Amino acid sequence: MKTALISGITGQDGAYLAQLLLSKGYRVVGLVRSTQNIKDIGLEYLQIRTQVRIVACDLTDLSQVITILRKYSPNEMYNLAAQSSVSLSFQQPIGTIQFNILSVLNILEAIRILNINVKFYQASSSEIFGATVLPINEESMIKPLSPYGISKAAAHLITKNYREAYGIYSCCGILFNHESYLRSNDFFVKKVILEAIKIKNGESKVLKVGNIDVKRDFGWSPKYVEAMYLMLQQQKPEEFVICSGYSISLRSIINYIFEFLDIPLDKVIIDQKLYRPTEITDIYGDSSKAKEILNWDYSITFYEVLNVLINEELNNSEDKSKGKLFPEAAKERF
Ligand code: NAP
Numbered sequence: 001m002k003t004a005l006i007s008g009i010t011g012q013d014g015a016y017l018a019q020l021l022l023s024k025g026y027r028v029v030g031l032v033r034s035t036q037n038i039k040d041i042g043l044e045y046l047q048i049r050t051q052v053r054i055v056a057c058d059l060t061d062l063s064q065v066i067t068i069l070r071k072y073s074p075n076e077m078y079n080l081a082a083q084s085s086v087s088l089s090f091q092q093p094i095g096t097i098q099f100n101i102l103s104v105l106n107i108l109e110a111i112r113i114l115n116i117n118v119k120f121y122q123a124s125s126s127e128i129f130g131a132t133v134l135p136i137n138e139e140s141m142i143k144p145l146s147p148y149g150i151s152k153a154a155a156h157l158i159t160k161n162y163r164e165a166y167g168i169y170s171c172c173g174i175l176f177n178h179e180s181y182l183r184s185n186d187f188f189v190k191k192v193i194l195e196a197i198k199i200k201n202g203e204s205k206v207l208k209v210g211n212i213d214v215k216r217d218f219g220w221s222p223k224y225v226e227a228m229y230l231m232l233q234q235q236k237p238e239e240f241v242i243c244s245g246y247s248i249s250l251r252s253i254i255n256y257i258f259e260f261l262d263i264p265l266d267k268v269i270i271d272q273k274l275y276r277p278t279e280i281t282d283i284y285g286d287s288s289k290a291k292e293i294l295n296w297d298y299s300i301t302f303y304e305v306l307n308v309l310i311n312e313e314l315n316n317s318e319d320k321s322k323g324k325l326f327p328e329a330a331k332e333r334f
Pocket of ligand 1: 007008009010011012013014032033039059079080081082083084085099123124125126174175176177178179183184
């Protein structure tokens with residue numbers, strides 16, 4: 001039986017990746033910052049909580065990382081733990097940069113010191129690029145525009161450097177935005193759906209948003225974690241861009257959700273205070289390399305994803321009000 005370590009298992013991708021690896025017969029060990037008050041809602045939602053071993057590990061402490069790697073001697077390690085919000089990174093640049101870089105460095109140092117044969121995946125991001133020539137591919141220039149992007153760019157370069165310098169199987173998945181019901185409430189798409197449902201139910205009056213004329217390349221999380229797994233099944237470690245290949249404006253997303261729920265658009269208020277200090281205006285990628293080498297396929301439009309997200313949220317809010325949690329909603333959709 002293969003063993004996989006997943007840091008960030010309490011996040012959106014951590015839960016879906018754990019589900020995927022369990023279905024392939026892996027022993028899954030999830031790392032959390034503390035075993036007290038674990039936010040394991042995603043694992044509960046997917047009904048896999050009891051199948052995953054949860055272990056506390058402070059990734060900023062090299063000795064703890066060494067102890068964990070020695071104890072579980074994993075075949076694969078997926079590093080998904082990160083302060084993952086671009087907006088929050090402008091408010092907490094030091095914490096974001098410290099954690100997102102030091103955690104990766106410690107894991108790779110531990111692998112180097114222990115000299116173990118583990119395949120390492122780093123959750124890199126399209127935010128490492130900033131304003132650049134579109135579509136983005138693996139060769140695009142790294143030029144981040146936010147503290148989050150800077151932290152992920154450094155982590156990305158560290159991961160490549162440990163591969164080149166020490167021959168470690170370490171690679172980065174350069175993922176573009178991807179969503180699911182398990183997305184945290186403060187991310188754009190989830191926030192808009194939740195607020196729109198509240199407006200529909202008369203529990204809220206308006207939706208306040210920042211710059212909604214920016215465009216992003218959005219996808220479906222359960223399909224994107226398949227690419228992470230595939231990256232660690234190759235003969236040689238490489239970087240791969242994982243994206244839908246199309247960008248859509250935040251305004252179009254709002255329009256679609258409001259129309260779906262039959263809410264007038266005058267409930268949307270633009271608030272200049274919610275604008276970011278620097279912002280990527282448009283970004284989309286080209287995942288031809290992943291399609292060719294990993295055989296990863298993706299052909300879902302973001303409107304199809306939005307249909308699933310809105311319906312899943314509506315179903316769950318009805319079931320929650322009846323005191324019934326997590327029913328059919330976790331089933332695979334595409
Ligand atoms: P997420 O839902 O925000 O989950 C982040 C995970 O990191 C959580 O398990 C969280 O643990 C953990 N974490 C955050 N700060 C930590 C800290 N200081 N110490 C220990 N653990 C910490 O993120 P996601 O959407 O699953 O994304 C997974 C990874 O892919 C992240 O690295 C993210 O930056 C990257 N990524 C995501 C996207 C996307 O669109 N989703 C796109 C590109 C890259 P707690 O539960 O304890 O907070």
